[in-house]
Amino acid sequence: MVERSAERLAGLSNERLIELLRGVSEQNGDSAYTSHLREEIIKRNIGLVRSIASTFLNSGELLDDLVQAGYIGLLNAVSNFDLARNIKFSTYASYLIKGEIRHYIRDKHSTVRIPQWVQAMGQKMKEVEEAFFQENGRPPRITEIAERMELSEKQVVELLRGRQAMSYVSIDEERRERDPRPPAPTVVKMYGQGVNPPSDIQMKIAVTIEKLAQMQRQVIQGLFYQGKTQAEIGRELKISQRQVSRMKSEALRAVKGMVFGEEEKDD
């Protein structure tokens, strides 16, 4: 049956496949057929996962690892896609795939590298606060923390500010706080009632912009961070150091134009 249905499935849209999958699952139907439908959806969206994962390569993570994280988003999309909404599956899946990849990267890289001594001071402050609370039944004041830690009040305030700044803030922190593997948001939650979701076309254009931006970073890196002197570059390119300098200045002006939205003017 699975063999026979393969050709038929090939002509169906993602949305129709999900509809079939839901129908079979609700009736506790053929589990082999269910697996086959799921595999078909995943197989045809592998390209989407890889394409999105490749836009995160500048995170330093391996493409395969990013793709694995993206699969989780794809599976969530298959489970949570709301057929009643007028939105393409690929639009919804792209959102969840990106979300899972971002979450994976955030898990692997702390947003801010916290110096060891700051971590130690933070830990000590936490212990002082807890001990004070145990003894007095209320949180300590800044003067009381300062006294116990043998620091000035100003230093305590700075530490508290630092702790706040280094608290990890995630765009879906609230969601993840309650459950590290929460169900994916529904389309209704993503866009709200009556709001037009971004179309597939706009998302594809956004992916193209990201590709261009990656290329831009590569060029800028090549131009300014090779560690070669202008004389060395000039020798390699068989042009004068003066010409190298002028070309770099022009490139820098172009970059400034991109960043600030207008061409730098010559004096």
Add this chain to the structure above:
Amino acid sequence: MDDDMNDLLNLIGDSIQNLSQCIELFDTAQKDGGVQKLAAVIAEIDEYMREIDSDPIIRLASIDSAEITARLKSIETDLTSIISELGDQEHEYSATN
């Protein structure tokens, strides 16, 4: 290299700007304007690729021009498929109305 020709950084900057405007145009249902922006990016990339070997930025940044050409071609393919998808949507729409 032709004085009027964009170097790679200018090409990328212009393309990003055009594509961002394209998204805004689609947002406000100005499909024709959006398609024109997409076509303009493809034309600029085409023009650039014809003269890529004379772009000093490529040599200065020690970038492999073959790699850049491949990436630009892939971007062109993406944009061409977007235009053709838009054409298909229009066709589907007229067929159902």
